[in-house]
Amino acid sequence: MTSMSLLAAVYSGRREVSIDGCHEVQNIAVAAALDGGQAPPSAHGAVQFTDRKLMDKLHAEHNVEWQTTSVSRRDRESRQAHGALAVWLTGLPGAGKSTLAIEAERCLHQAGKRTYVLDGDNLRHGLCRDLGFSADDRAENIRRAGEVARLFVDAGVIVLSAFISPFRFDRAKVRALFDAGDFIEVYCDCDPRICEIRDVKGLYRRARAGLISEFTGISSPYEPPRHPDVYVNTGKESLDACVDRIVRRVLHSLR
Template identity: 60%
Template sequence: MSEQNKSPNAVWQEVSVTRANREKLHGHRSLLVWFTGLSGSGKSTLVHATEQALHARGRRTYALDGDNVRHGLCADLGFSDNDRTENIRRIGEVANLFVDSGAIVLAAFISPFRADRQKARNLVDPGDFIEVFCDCSLEICEQRDVKGLYKKARRGEIKDFTGISSPYEAPIDPEVSLNTGELSVAECVERIMAVVEARTQLTGD
């Protein structure tokens, strides 16, 4: 939504309980961990495995998954470039609210465009965004194809499908890059957890 479309009557309401208050209550800092990659690259699998690992350590978490979000918040959007951009804009805003709540947010979205991922990064404070690139070849993603989406895209039954008829812009300098075609889920989670745990340590009172 552009600035000119915002209502002049909408005024930001300051709160009495701050993010810092919530983080202190939870015992850890909050942040946004953004998983990006082609369909079938392992984003959702890693999000849920990482969330389980964090939950086992007593961390407050929330996972946002691309398919789930399109059932509700973004049910009105298609897969054109503009709709993809709007989809990520909405997710970024929602994720930012969860970060403010003191949670570690794990977001699994193809999010094919670098500019859109950068906008999501810009919504949170510097250092509060971890980009996890699920780097998996198109060939392996197609072999996995548990939903049969690549086959439909190859037959022309799905338009604007990332990796087939729509581009994917790989991250240039992600905080975490994982070859999910070779690494096990456990190995990937271990690498993610090392970065997340370092970023979520509280310092001082």
């Protein structure tokens, strides 16, 4: 079996595969996560190992190597006199993720920081336009977003990523892309009833009518972060208060 077929078997969830001595529970955990489930806690560390092991093997076979350049991330940060960070905002549709990201970026930009907002809807216009909203496609959408955010951090930018990212396992995989201290998870909590009131597009109404399948908060679950780096409740707190908490955490992390 080639490494490509091994990779397909792991993610299909239809076969039990043991790779390089790794127990098949690792592969089942990955498949479960991509199907919208939650991987067993005991399997999380092993999942990352199996996934990385497969990809390293696949890349080696095709001579895929990371290209380094003469200008490093530290060089870029030194030139602009501040570090880079990935700020990941997660929450229900209508919780205010994009609004907070945009306002936080404005404040940071005015403070002389290099920033960029990576918005979930915007990515689906281009990079992720081939993806739907099945559990597998959602997982791939978040994977791509995480990789893009990592490139922004390498470029020395403070990137504010606003994605529903409903599953803890997918968010954990994104966090694992970054070095310690380079990633801030922001949980934008909000009562679903308030989210629905804010919904000018009528998505909640259409989802309740069965016109939209796999809609987070209605027909698809949202798994809130257990230990977010920053917690804001956009249904109870003002926009300014929420933005201020995010910006303060970013500036503190840059020190």
